[in-house]
Amino acid sequence: MKQQSLGEFEELVLLVVAALHDEAYGVAILENLEKKLGKKFNISAIHVALKRLEDKGFVKSRFGGITADRGGRRKKFYAITAFGKRMLDNQYALRVGLYQQIPKISFG
Amino acid sequence: MHPPKNALKFLRWFCREDYVEEIEGDLTEVFEKQYGQSSRKARWNFTWSVLDYFRPEFIKSLRSNSINPFDMFRHNFLISLRNFKRHKSSFLINLTGLSTGLACSLFIYLWISDELNVDRFNDKDHQLFQVMQNFSRAAGITTGDYTQGPLAAALAQEMPEVEYATTVVPPYWFPNKGVISFGDAHLQASPQFVSRDYFNVFTCHVIQGNKNNVLPDKNSVVISEDLAIKLFHTTENIIGKTIQWNHQDLTDNYSITGVFENLPANASAPFDLLFNFEAFQFKRPGMKEWGNNDPCTYLILRENTPIDGFSKKIAGFIKTKDPKAASTLFVRPFSDKYLHGNYENGLPSGGRIFYVRLLSIIGFFILVIACINFMNLSTAKATRRIKEVGVKKAIGAARTTLIWQYLSESALVSFLSLLLAVGIVFVLLPQFNTITGKTLFLNFDSTLVTGLGLVLLITSVLAGSYPALYLSSFNPAAVLKGKLNTSIGELFARQGLVVFQFAVSVILIVAVLVVYKQMEYIQNKNLGYKKENIITFEMEGQPLDKLETFHSEIKKIPGVINAGTYYHNLTGDHGSIELSWEGKTPDQHMDFANLEVGYDFIETMDIEFKEGHSFSKEIKPESQIVLNEAAIDVMGLKNPIGKTIRFWGYERQIVGVTRNFNFESLHEAVKPCFFQVYPVMFNFVVKIQGGTEQRTIQQIHQLHNTYASGYPFDYKFLDENYRNLYVSEQRVSVLSRYFAGIAILISCLGLFGLAAFTAEKRLKEIGIRKVLGSSELGIVYLLSGDFTKTVIVSIVIALPVSYFMTKHWLDSFAFRVDLEWWYFIGAGLGALIIAWITVGMHTVKAARVNPTQCLKVE
Numbered sequence: 001m002k003q004q005s006l007g008e009f010e011e012l013v014l015l016v017v018a019a020l021h022d023e024a025y026g027v028a029i030l031e032n033l034e035k036k037l038g039k040k041f042n043i044s045a046i047h048v049a050l051k052r053l054e055d056k057g058f059v060k061s062r063f064g065g066i067t068a069d070r071g072g073r074r075k076k077f078y079a080i081t082a083f084g085k086r087m088l089d090n091q092y093a094l095r096v097g098l099y100q101q102i103p104k105i106s107f108g
Numbered sequence: 109m110h111p112p113k114n115a116l117k118f119l120r121w122f123c124r125e126d127y128v129e130e131i132e133g134d135l136t137e138v139f140e141k142q143y144g145q146s147s148r149k150a151r152w153n154f155t156w157s158v159l160d161y162f163r164p165e166f167i168k169s170l171r172s173n174s175i176n177p178f179d180m181f182r183h184n185f186l187i188s189l190r191n192f193k194r195h196k197s198s199f200l201i202n203l204t205g206l207s208t209g210l211a212c213s214l215f216i217y218l219w220i221s222d223e224l225n226v227d228r229f230n231d232k233d234h235q236l237f238q239v240m241q242n243f244s245r246a247a248g249i250t251t252g253d254y255t256q257g258p259l260a261a262a263l264a265q266e267m268p269e270v271e272y273a274t275t276v277v278p279p280y281w282f283p284n285k286g287v288i289s290f291g292d293a294h295l296q297a298s299p300q301f302v303s304r305d306y307f308n309v310f311t312c313h314v315i316q317g318n319k320n321n322v323l324p325d326k327n328s329v330v331i332s333e334d335l336a337i338k339l340f341h342t343t344e345n346i347i348g349k350t351i352q353w354n355h356q357d358l359t360d361n362y363s364i365t366g367v368f369e370n371l372p373a374n375a376s377a378p379f380d381l382l383f384n385f386e387a388f389q390f391k392r393p394g395m396k397e398w399g400n401n402d403p404c405t406y407l408i409l410r411e412n413t414p415i416d417g418f419s420k421k422i423a424g425f426i427k428t429k430d431p432k433a434a435s436t437l438f439v440r441p442f443s444d445k446y447l448h449g450n451y452e453n454g455l456p457s458g459g460r461i462f463y464v465r466l467l468s469i470i471g472f473f474i475l476v477i478a479c480i481n482f483m484n485l486s487t488a489k490a491t492r493r494i495k496e497v498g499v500k501k502a503i504g505a506a507r508t509t510l511i512w513q514y515l516s517e518s519a520l521v522s523f524l525s526l527l528l529a530v531g532i533v534f535v536l537l538p539q540f541n542t543i544t545g546k547t548l549f550l551n552f553d554s555t556l557v558t559g560l561g562l563v564l565l566i567t568s569v570l571a572g573s574y575p576a577l578y579l580s581s582f583n584p585a586a587v588l589k590g591k592l593n594t595s596i597g598e599l600f601a602r603q604g605l606v607v608f609q610f611a612v613s614v615i616l617i618v619a620v621l622v623v624y625k626q627m628e629y630i631q632n633k634n635l636g637y638k639k640e641n642i643i644t645f646e647m648e649g650q651p652l653d654k655l656e657t658f659h660s661e662i663k664k665i666p667g668v669i670n671a672g673t674y675y676h677n678l679t680g681d682h683g684s685i686e687l688s689w690e691g692k693t694p695d696q697h698m699d700f701a702n703l704e705v706g707y708d709f710i711e712t713m714d715i716e717f718k719e720g721h722s723f724s725k726e727i728k729p730e731s732q733i734v735l736n737e738a739a740i741d742v743m744g745l746k747n748p749i750g751k752t753i754r755f756w757g758y759e760r761q762i763v764g765v766t767r768n769f770n771f772e773s774l775h776e777a778v779k780p781c782f783f784q785v786y787p788v789m790f791n792f793v794v795k796i797q798g799g800t801e802q803r804t805i806q807q808i809h810q811l812h813n814t815y816a817s818g819y820p821f822d823y824k825f826l827d828e829n830y831r832n833l834y835v836s837e838q839r840v841s842v843l844s845r846y847f848a849g850i851a852i853l854i855s856c857l858g859l860f861g862l863a864a865f866t867a868e869k870r871l872k873e874i875g876i877r878k879v880l881g882s883s884e885l886g887i888v889y890l891l892s893g894d895f896t897k898t899v900i901v902s903i904v905i906a907l908p909v910s911y912f913m914t915k916h917w918l919d920s921f922a923f924r925v926d927l928e929w930w931y932f933i934g935a936g937l938g939a940l941i942i943a944w945i946t947v948g949m950h951t952v953k954a955a956r957v958n959p960t961q962c963l964k965v966e
Contacts (some may be wrong), residue, residue, distance in 0.1 A: 026134035027138055027141075042156070042157055042160055043138050044157045044161050047131060047134070048165070069137070069140075070133040070136050071132075071136055073130070073132055073136070074133065075130070075133060076130040
C-alpha cells in the first residue's frame with residue numbers, strides 16, 4: 001500500500017485539493033491549476049485524476065447542496081485524507097532532501 | 109445559452125449514473141464561463157470534453173442493476189389486480205372481447221382440424237389413390253368417380269406400379285339403407301360391396317374371420333362390431349350364421365364370414381356390412397362390361413410413384429379396352445376426396461376446402477380484431493395510468509421495467525380470457541356439434557395445449573406490446589404536471605380500427621340478410637311439382653307383385669289423395685344416360701337424367717304437362733317415355749308426341765312432355781330429363797289430405813304391417829327430404845348469423861371503449877360549451893356526429909365488398925333471388941343505429957356533466 005505511485009499531474013491536483021481545503025471541486029481545481037501553471041487544461045483530465053486519487057484513497061468526496069446554477073446539479077467536493085497528506089509530505093520530503101543534496105555552485 | 113444537446117445526450121447515454129451529475133455540472137459551468145468569450149469555442153470545448161470522457165472508467169456497466177425478479181413479479185401482479193378492481197368496466201370489456209375472440213378461434217380450430225382429418229385414418233394413406241374419369245361432353249368435361257367394373261383387376265394386372273387394386277360400390281349408392289334380418293330381428297344397415305383386395309387397400313381390421321380371405325364367395329358378408337352386437341349380442345361364434353339381406357334386387361341370404369372393427373369417427377362414408385363385389389356383379393351383369401361406369405376404383409401404388417406420370421400413363425387405358433369410349437383416366441389421392449371433391453371442366457376446383465380456408469381466415473381475423481380492440485382500449489385508458497408511470501420513472505425505473513410490467517399485465521388478462529374462452533367452448537360445444545353435424549370434443553393433447561400456449565403468447569405480445577410501449581414512453585415531468593399529448597396519428601389509428609370493425613359487421617349483416625332471403629326463396633319456390641303433405645317410405649324386401657296390390661290398396665284408404673312409386677327421386681338422385689332420337693347427329697353427346705318411376709308417380713307429384721299425357725296403363729310400359737321441356741328443346745324436336753327414342757337397345761314412343769320442374773337442388777339449372785315407367789317400384793310417395801295426416805298415416809302403417817310385418821315403417825315427409833338437400837346452405841345461414849352477432853359484439857366493444865375515451869378527453873371542452881349556453885342535446889349531437897362520420901365511412905367501404913361477395917355466392921344457384929338495394933341500405937342503417945346506441949351511454953353521460961366539476965381541476 002505504501003508503494004502507491006503518484007503521477008506528476010495527480011500530485012499537482014492533490015496539492016490544489018489540499019490547498020483549497022474543503023472547497024475543492026472540479027471547476028475550482030481547474031481554474032487554480034490553469035492560473036498557477038498558465039496552461040489550459042481539459043476538465044476531463046482533472047476528473048480522471050480525481051477519480052484515480054479517490055480510488056487510491058488519497059481524497060474523499062461529498063456532495064454539496066442543490067443550487068440554482070449549474071442547472072440544479074450538485075457539486076462534488078473533494079478533501080484530502082490523512083493518507084493523502086502523508087503521501088504529499090513524503091513526496092515533499094523526498095524532493096527537498098534531493099534538492100538539498102545539490103552542491104552550492106553556480107550552474108550558469 | 110445551452111450546451112450542445114447531442115453531446116449532452118451522448119454523455120448521459122454512456123456515463124455512469126454516479127458520476128454523471130458531477131461531470132455534467134462541471135462541464136456546464138465551464139461552458140457558461142467560456143460562452144461569454146467565444147460561443148463557438150465553448151461548444152467545441154464542451155463536445156471535445158465529452159468525447160474525452162468516453163473512457164472505460166466512466167462508461168456504464170452493461171449489466172443493469174439486477175432486479176429481484178420474484179419481488180417484481182409479485183409487485184406487478186398486485187398492481188394489475190388493483191387496476192382491475194378499480195376500473196372494473198374496462199377490465200370486463202377487455203376480458204369479454206378477448207375471450208369471445210379466443211373462443212371463436214378455438215371453435216374454428218376444432219372444426220378445421222376435424223375437417224382436415226377426415227378420411228386420413230388409413231395406414232397406407234400416402235399410397236392410396238382413387239381412379240377418376242374425365243368424360244368429354246358437349247357442355248364441357250365432366251369428372252366423375254364412377255368407373256368400370258373390371259378396371260381394378262385390369263390395372264392391377266397390367267400396371268406394375270399398382271400394388272393392390274379394389275373395386276368398391278360405396279354406401280351412398282344405397283341412400284335408403286337395406287334391411288338385415290336374423291330370425292325376428294330386423295335392422296337397417298348401410299352396405300358396401302368390395303372386391304378381393306379391399307382389406308389390402310383400406311385399413312379395416314378384421315377381428316373375427318380369416319384375414320387373408322375375408323369374403324371367399326359371393327354369398328359372404330362381414331359385419332361391423334356394432335351390428336354384430338345389435339343383432340347377436342356378441343361378436344364371438346357368429347361366423348357361419350346365415351342372415352337375410354333385403355335391398356331391391358340384391359335381396360338374398362348371405363353367410364357371415366367375419367366381423368370388422370368399427371370405423372373411426374373421421375370416415376366420410378361409413379358402412380355396416382361388406383359384401384363381395386361378385387354378388388353385385390351377379391345380380392347386375394352390366395358391371396362386367398367396359399361400357400358401363402358405376403363403381404369406384406381404388407389403388408395402392410408403390411412407394412414414391414410419381415402421380416402425374418402415372419396419371420398420364422393410364423389416361424388412355426380405357427380406349428385400349430373399349431374403343432368406343434371417350435373418357436380418360438387419372439388418379440387422385442384418396443384423402444383429397446372430402447375436401448377437394450369439385451371438378452370443373454376436368455380441373456380440380458376446390459370443394460369443401462373453400463370453407464376450411466374461409467373459416468381459418470375468419471378465425472384469424474376475429475382474433476386479430478379482438479387483440480386490436482384490447483390494444484385500443486388499453487391505450488385509450490392510459491390517462492388513468494400516467495401518474496403511476498410518471499412517479500415510477502421519477503424514482504428511477506428503467507423503461508424496460510415498465511414495459512415488462514405492462515406486458516405481464518396484458519399476459520394476465522390474456523390468460524384469464526383464455527381460461528374463460530376454454531370454459532365457453534366447453535359449455536357451448538354440444539350446440540356447436542349440432543350446428544355443424546360433427547362430434548368434436550376438447551381433448552387436451554399435446555398439440556392442443558401447445559397451440560393454446562402459442563396463441564396465449566402471441567395474443568399477449570400482440571395485444572400488450574403497443575400499450576406497453578406507449579405507456580412507458582411518457583415524459584415523467586410533463587405527465588406529473590398533468591399534460592398528455594395525443595398525436596394525430598393515434599387518433600387515425602383508433603378511428604381506422606373502428607371503421608374496419610364496423611365494415612366487417614356491415615358485410616356480415618348483408619350476408620345474413622341475403623342468405624336468409626335465399627333460403628326462404630328455396631323453401632317457397634314453386635318447383636313445378638307439389639311437395640306438401642306427401643310422405644315417402646320404402647317397401648324393401650317385398651316381391652313386386654305384392655307391391656302392386658299394396659299400391660292399389662293404399663289408394664283406397666280415405667285421406668289418401670294419390671299414391672305413386674319410384675326408384676329415383678326428385679332431389680338429385682338419378683342416373684344419366686345418352687339417348688338417341690330421330691335427327692340426332694352422331695357427334696352429339698348429350699346426357700339425359702334418367703328418372704325411373706312407377707305408375708301414378710307423376711300424378712301424385714302434380715307435375716304439369718305441356719303436351720300429351722302421363723303414362724297410360726293400357727300401353728306397354730316399356731314402349732312409353734315422357735320427356736321434359738328442356739329435353740325437347742335440346743333435341744330440337746317439333747311435334748314430339750309419338751316420336752321414337754332409343755336407348756339401352758329399347759325403342760320407346762314419347763307419350764307426353766312435362767313442363768320444366770326442379771328435380772335437383774336449385775344450384776343446378778333444369779337439365780333435360782326423361783321418365784321411364786315400371787309397373788311398380790320399391791319406394792312409395794303418398795299424398796295425404798291436409799288435416800288428416802295422423803289418421804291416414806296410422807292406416808297406412810297398419811296396411812304396411814300386413815304386407816311387411818317385422819319391417820320398420822320409416823316414413824318421411826317430402827318437404828323434409830327436400831330441406832336436407834340444402835343442409836350445407838342451412839349451416840352457412842346459421843353460422844353466418846352467429847358470426848355476424850359476434851362481429852357486431854366485438855365492434856360495439858371497440859366503439860364503446862373509443863366513446864369512453866373521447867368523452868373523457870373532451871370533458872373540459874364540453875364544460876366550456878355548456879357554460880357558454882349549449883344544450884345537452886347539442887352536446888349529444890356534437891359527440892355522436894364524429895362517430896356517425898366514422899360509421900358512414902365504414903358503410904361506404906363495406907357495401908361494394910358485400911355486394912361482390914353475395915353476388916358470388918348467389919351465382920352458385922341457378923335459381924336465386926335478386927340483390928335488392930334495401931338489403932344494403934338496411935344493413936347500413938342497422939349498423940348506424942347500433943353505433944348510436946353503443947355510443948349513446950357515454951355521450952349522454954358526458955352531456956349531463958356539471959361544468960363546475962370538470963372545469964375546476966387545473
